[in-house]
Amino acid sequence: xxxxxxxxxxxxxxxxxxxxxxxxxxxxxxxxxxxxxxxxxxxxxxxxxxxxxxxxxxxxxxxxxxxxxxxxxxxxxxxxxxxxxxxxxxxxxxxxxxxxxxxxxxxxxxxxxxxxxxxxxxxxxxxxxxxxxxxxxxxxxxxxxxxxxxxxxxxxxxxxxxxxxxxxxxxxxxxxxxxxxxxxxxxxxxxxxxxxxxxxxxxxxxxxxxxxxxxxxxxxxxxxxxxxxxxxxxxxxxxxxxxxxxxxxxxxxxxxxxxxxxxxxxxxxxxxxxxxxxxxxxxxxxxxxxxxxxxxxxx
Numbered sequence: 001x002x003x004x005x006x007x008x009x010x011x012x013x014x015x016x017x018x019x020x021x022x023x024x025x026x027x028x029x030x031x032x033x034x035x036x037x038x039x040x041x042x043x044x045x046x047x048x049x050x051x052x053x054x055x056x057x058x059x060x061x062x063x064x065x066x067x068x069x070x071x072x073x074x075x076x077x078x079x080x081x082x083x084x085x086x087x088x089x090x091x092x093x094x095x096x097x098x099x100x101x102x103x104x105x106x107x108x109x110x111x112x113x114x115x116x117x118x119x120x121x122x123x124x125x126x127x128x129x130x131x132x133x134x135x136x137x138x139x140x141x142x143x144x145x146x147x148x149x150x151x152x153x154x155x156x157x158x159x160x161x162x163x164x165x166x167x168x169x170x171x172x173x174x175x176x177x178x179x180x181x182x183x184x185x186x187x188x189x190x191x192x193x194x195x196x197x198x199x200x201x202x203x204x205x206x207x208x209x210x211x212x213x214x215x216x217x218x219x220x221x222x223x224x225x226x227x228x229x230x231x232x233x234x235x236x237x238x239x240x241x242x243x244x245x246x247x248x249x250x251x252x253x254x255x256x257x258x259x260x261x262x263x264x265x266x267x268x269x270x271x272x273x274x275x276x277x278x279x280x281x282x283x284x285x286x287x288x289x290x291x292x293x294x295x296x297x298x299x
Contacts, residue, residue: 001028001229001232001233001235001236001238002028002029002236003025003028003029003030003232003235003236004028004029004030005029006025006029006030006031006084006085006235007030007031007032007033007076007080007081007082007083007084007085008022008025008030008031008032008033008076008083008084008085008086008087008235009032009033009035009059009072009073009076009083009085009086009087009120009124010022010025010032010033010034010035010087010089011035011063011072011086011087011088011089011090011116011120012035012036012063012089012090012091013032013034013035013036013042013045013087013089014034014035014036014037014038014041014042014044014045015036015041015045015190016187016189016190016191016224017089017140017185017187017189017224017227017228018035018036018087018089018090019034019045019048019224020187020223020224020225020227020228021087021089021227021228021231021232022034022045022049022056022087023048023049023052023054023225023228024225024228024229024231024232025085025087025231025232025235026049026052026054026055026056027052027054027232028232028235028236030084030085030235031055031056031079031080032049032054032055032056032057033056033057033058033059033072033075033076033079033080034046034049034056034057034058034059035058035059035060035061035063035072035090036058036060037060037061037062037063038060039058039060042058042059042060043058045058046058055080057075057079059071059072059075062112063088063090063112063116063119063120064111064112064115064116064119065119066119066122066123068119069116069119069120069122069123069124070123072120072123073123073124073126073127077127082131082133083124083127083128083131083135084128084133084135084136084235085135085136085138085235086120086121086124086135086136086137086138087138087140087231087235088116088117088120088121088137088138088139088140088162089140090112090113090116091109091112091113091140091155091191092108092109092112092113093109093152093155093191093194094106094108094109094154094155095151095152095155095194096151096153097150097151097153098153101153101154105154106153106154108154109154109155109158110154110157110158113155113158113159113162114157114158114161114162117139117162117165118165121137121139121165121169124137125137125169125173125176125178128176128178129176129178133177134176134177134178134179134240135176135177135178135179136178136179136234136235136239137166137169137173137178137179137180137181138181138183138231138234138235139162139163139165139166139180139181139182139183140162140182140183140185141159141162141163141166141182141183141184141246142155142156142159142184142185143184143186143248143294144156144159144294145157145158145159145160145161145162145163145184146159146160146163146184146246146257147292147293147294148292148293149293149294150293162182163182163184163246163257165180165182166180166181166182166244166245166246167244167259170243170244171244174243177240179234179239179240179242179243180243180244181234181239181242181243181244181245181246181247182245182246182247183227183230183231183234183247183248183249184246184247184248184249184255184257185227185230185248185249185250186219186220186221186222186227186248186249186250186251187221187222187223187224187226187227187250188201188202188205188206188211188221188222188223188224189202189224192221197219197296198219198221201215201219201221205223211223211251213252214299215251216251216252216253217251217252217253218297218299219250219251219296219297220248220249220250220251220252220253220255221250221251222250222251222252226249226250226251226252227249227250229249230247230249230254234247246259263288263290264284264285264287264288265285266280266284266285268280
């Protein structure tokens, strides 16, 4: 995928999925601003990219504030003269069940994931619109935001909100030729190793063992690099007509997530009283209730 001449920012790209995205963009010819909260991690990522023949610089900062978002855009423009692609990947976890989740647990995750996506996208779009040549926003979501996830009130809410951003911004930015899509990745990272059903596959990958076909296909689970091709594609001219979508990637699977749709409806002349709903529920709209959570298959 030829990305020559494009300039990209990837937040949270010092390691894991973010690093895989940054490497894939650089391999395609894009110049990349690597971002991480830790300077050493960011510089190590830049070295890995440049040693492979790519072009990258580091911009250290904790994503969330307007100041960091604007600094990222300034760095891209000052170093490389323009900005074409923003990948909002930065994230943290503070997992707790609802009744044990503190204000800080909630606020920290919302600030990085949701507010960080908003502030970085706003800063990027302001420059892209002035530049007048379109652009790409690639927002990183999660299956937790699509289906819910036990113990992840903060994370699930933030990731659901990010897909909401993609749908809304795709409409707002269409006239400026800026596409906005959400990527829903599944990969072996520090985040997924906290899930008991996936930890053994993360451990196996770290030990240099191949990921079994069951994991790659039935669970759509693989290495971070398996998710990077989608980001490079969405950053390219080949994806100019794709916007407002939530696209899944992981292991051997590429998928498209549906937008929420009304799946059942019932009507009553004059409207619905509580008693009427109770009487009709099981045979009308409640006949096939929707499931929640990730229903992962077992080997």
